[in-house]
Amino acid sequence: MNSGFLLVILLLYLGLLFFIAQWAERKGNSKWTNNPYVYSLSLAVYCTTWTYYGSIGVAANSGLNFIPIYLGPVIAFPAWIVILRKIIRISRVNKISSIADFISLRYGNSRFLGALVTIISLIAILPYVGLQLKAISETFHIVTNSPETTNVFLDTSTYVALVLALFASFYGTRYVDASEKRKGIVTAVAMESVLKLFFFIILGLYVTFYIFDGFDAIYAKASLMESFEERNTIHGLEGGMNWMMLIILSFFSIFLLPRQFHMSIVENNREKHIQTAIWLFPLYLLLFNLFVYPIAWGGNILFEGKDVNSDMFSLLIPQLFDNTFMTVLVFLGGFSAAISMIVVSSITLSTMLSNNLLIPYGLLGSLQKDNQESNSERIVKIRRIGIFLLIILAFIYYRFFIMDFSLVSVGMISFVIVAQLGPAFFGAIFWKRGSLNGAVAGIIVGMLICFYTIMLPFLMSSINPESNFFKEGFFGYTFLQPFQLFGLDYLEPIPHALFWSLLFNSLVYLFVSVSFKGDYRERNYAEMFVDIDKYINNHENAFVWKGTAYVSDIQKVLKRFLGEERTNRALSIFKMKYNIAPDNLMADARLVKFAENLLTGHIGT
Structure with missing residues (x-):
């Protein structure tokens, strides 16, 4: 397809989203924008290009290993009636607008802890945002049959990043109060969720029943391929342990990812909407994953012996049969998956950046004028600039650091980093003895182990893939090998990093909290968080x-x-x-x- 024509389609699609967001803002609290279905569908911001493209790549190369990352949220949702309702009530009475606010308030309103959570979120999410831009760029070149370029000004993702930065800056900062509901963004994300699912199901039906003769036909042909059985088994107890760790990882992510916290907590209008979300969102994930396996193995069959990127099977299959219409639909679905994540993540990170880093550590003095309008305008400007720069920074990260890495590898590392907030987060709502010192010590120790077991190898592999560090460990001590720490050799790198980082994080959090009692403010907030139902009215x-x-x-x-x-x-x-x-x-x-x-x-x- 012609590049110019596809750009026009993209601009029209973005224009539609602008229109939906503007319409929703005007409608206010009407039944079209404030209902449980819009809320539930907005949670599908969880499904990024990783879901749209990366899951197919994992299914094609590793068979069933794409499943655990969706089992975690499905397992988590029955618990939402208790856990999410509690978090929503705590956040509502305290006007909390981000996960950094939530954690820092519980531990004595700690400014340092809020800044620490913000920095960790930035480290985790910026590469993930860059990943979405990478997917947009790669898929654009596939659809238009054009070579990827090193010239930034000829890269489509450059202009997409600019447009999204402007869109998010405008609609994400319409209110100076960050805890206000952003009906335009929520409604636009919900619409995108419907469209990306619809396009993906159409592709699944096309591959399964038009190109092949149904699920059985794909399975029959795929089962004859080399290493089919090897790829499609859990691999006994060791494989089961890997699955368990990945399920825990996705369970944590559905609560701890800043964009998920924002959509499920900050944007919740009514608690009763949760009752719809606990069945609709798992159903959404089921429908999304229904055709992952047929598309993945259909691609393996069609491209057997060819050197192609399995992440892109969803585009390459219709393109192979010269179906331009289907190719464009799939591209728009992946584009939707990317931009909803980029917009919501940049809004949440910008709020955290302004409220937990910039204002408390430098700009508060400049807000001490008596002119309320001037102060409000300054705060909004800070957040607008923050959103714009975060998206541009993610673009730079994509261009210079993650060009050669897969969608899944970058996404998984982001999940592991975010999971380091888990012990402090869940301790905040269930354990009164949890203290600030315990939370800070646990997060720092977890991040250090996470850095050693996954982030450092990730960086070194891009610099020197043949480094002895992977085989010999730190200073030649084999028990300090980053992928086999303390001799644990049956977990894959991501589950391995998650296991050790969460283990030490949790142990340090528990030990320090028990050993050093928090001050009266920590104990006071602990009482109000854990027993929120007792204090919610007064x-x-x-x-x-x-x-x-x-x-x-x-x-x-x-x-x-x-x-x-x-x-x-x-x-x-x-x-x-x-x-x-x-x-x-x-x-x-x-x-x-x-x-x-x-x-x-x-x-x-």
Whole structure:
């Protein structure tokens, strides 16, 4: 297909998404935008180009090994009724807008922990965003039969990155309060989820029943291929252990990926929407994976003996039969999978970057003017620039670091890094004894092991694939081999890295938390998080504060960010709720907590 014509199709498709987002923003809380189906479908931002292309590559090369990464979320969803509802209630009463806010608030409102979680999220997600841009670029060249270029200005992904950066900057920062619902983005992502599933099912039907004569015919031909049986078995106990670790990895990811936390927690309008999500999203994953195996092995049959990238079978198969229409549909589906992830991830990372790094560690002083409009405009500008630069930075990362790596390898490493937040995250909602020192120590130790067992080998393999480090270990100590740490030799690199990093992360978190008691703020937030149902209606009453402050001083701070009218209205409601005299001069713990919650969406916890 002609490159110019495909670019026009892409621009029209992006225009449609702009229109849907704009329409949803205008509709507000109508039944078309605020319903359980839109919410459930927006969670399918989990399905990126890794799902759309990478799963087929894994199925073609390793048979059933693509399944565990989807079993984790399916296993997690029945628990959502309890776990997700609890997290939503905690986040709603505390005006939490990101996973960094959530974790840092639980451990005594720690500024350092919020910054640490933000940095880890950036390390994990930026390459993953770059991965989506890589997929867009590669698939564009496949569809147009054009060679990949080293010239940035001739690379389609350059302009896609710019357009997406502008789109995300505009729709992701329409509100200065980061905890506000972004109905335009959510509705656009839900529509993209429908389209990418629809296009993928059409491809599956085309390959299974048009090119071949059904599932049985594909299986019969594939079973005659060399090493078919070897690729399509779990490989006994050792393979089962690898599967178990991958299931744990995907279980953690559905909770801990910043984009998933944002869509499932921050964008949740009503708790009862969860009841639809716990069956609709697993059904979505089932439908998405129904044709992965037929497409993968159909590609193996059609391209047997040819040197082709199995990740791209979904495009190469219709192209082989000169079906341009089907090829373009598949490309648009993969494009949808990429841009929804890029947009939502950049919005969440930008919020975390501004609220947990830039504002608390440098820009707070410049926000101490009394002009609320100026402060709000500055915060929005910070986030807009942040979104734009994050997408451009991801593009640079793709161009210079991950050009030669597969979709699955980069995605898996991102999942392992994000999983290091797991012990502190789940400890936050279930264990009152968990402390700040334990959380910080556990995350740092887990990241160090993660770096040694997977990130360092990943970097060294791109520099010197023949390095003795892989075979001999650190300083020649074989028990320190990065892929066989302490002699554990039956796990594949990703499950191996996850096992050791999570094991030491969890042990350090538990040991340090038990050994060193947290201060009164940590214990206070622990009580409010773990027993949220007890305090949800009057959570200000549960807040402990040891200090003195004047109501007028708190009012002055609130006006700086909320404006005079909103501040006066909020304080009037607060005084009415707790029957406080209008002329009361001294602030109590309830007012301090109330003021903190009002400010959290603007400048973080």
